[in-house]
Amino acid sequence: MKKLYSVFKQGIIFDNPLLMLMIGLCSAIAVTTNVSNGIGMGMAMTFVLLFSEIIISLFRNLIPSMIRIPVFIIVIAAFTTIVDLMMKAYFPELSKSMGVFIPLIVVNCIIMGRVEAFASKQNLPSVIADALGMGLGYTWVLVGLAAIRELLGNGTFAGIQVMPASYEPILFFILPPGGFFVFSLFISFNIWLKNKMEASTRKKELVSKKEAA
């Protein structure tokens, strides 16, 4: 159980797909102009990641290593299409605002990377923990990015006006350059957080060693 928790935790800060592994950035910059898009994209992506990892992990001994990449792509593409169809059928408004980015989950490096590096070697429980952790790590960054960009660039939060009417939106933050700007601040914040957490665990180890001595 402890091992599963540590796998789950990895994706949120230490191995955050966007801030530490730095993969799948293009769609992250593109959709984070609006908080509801961020949440929708995060959920869709987590769903695809979870089910692709589960399938690959279950069949990992039945996939010859020579054709593993095409098999991964087939599995990921199938789940992405399922999400796309489901969203069109049951959440038409969300599907409309996400536009082309749902089909593009297929080529999101995070899924390919996690399937190749993790799911094809691990058993089911740790794979589920990894997918949920990575998905949550992806989603919180998207929502955070989107909240700041939407607030500064449009004066709204999830489409609701929060800034006073006199506030002139800074369009720069909605455009891709502003996205990179906010994104780099997130990276620095994450590195700071990581160092801080590592320092505190080291301190604890030192203390426990001293007590033992």
Next chain:
Amino acid sequence: MKKTKLGLILMLYASIACASLAVVYAFTKDSIERQSEIQLQSSLKDIFPQATTFELVEDLTSPEPNIKFETVYEVKSDNVPLGLAIKVSGPSYGGNATLLVGIDLHRSIAGVRIMALNDTPGLGMNASNPTYYVDKAKKVTFLGQFEGKFLTDPFEVKKDVAAITAATITSKSLTKIVKTAGDAAIAYMDQKVMMASMEGEKPAGETSIGASPAVSTGSPTGSPIGASTGTAKESAKPQAGGK
């Protein structure tokens, strides 16, 4: 031999994936179609609130090769024609965009609604955002500015059509789709009115058409749509070449 085996395994995975996709597709198909039908019907009602019937029109096609008229409706309220509604798709920034364009008998746009658009979220997608105003003071949305706009206007982005900030291509493409549908509808209506008057019938909507100066004087701006003496096809040709 080994390669054949690998190929067969890959085929097996692909077939399983296809089968499961087919199941999901069959499962969601009705719901997706219903959603788009509901969307279409509510948009039609939204543009023409007084309308009671929408009759399919078969003989109106787009003069532009890359803009397609998917369905054309003649909008009527108790057999009194109100105008035309065209579901039209054409290229935009992120692939094809589908719009519903309503044209009334005053030779103006009754309303435009988006059926499908795949442009950049936060930029081009603002075309479908009901709270994104191109004119903040008057709270006019990008599509809202077409409402009541006469087809004799030039429809030029940044001149008489306000653009969406940072989405000029979307603005231009959507404007062009609206203009194409509007011009074709006017040409079609002119042809119908002419045919009706040749048969000696008085079209029910004549009073409102007569109120428009464009009919009596031809086209004040010399736009090819004013060539109301020709058939729809003839008047559509110079229009396509003129762009």
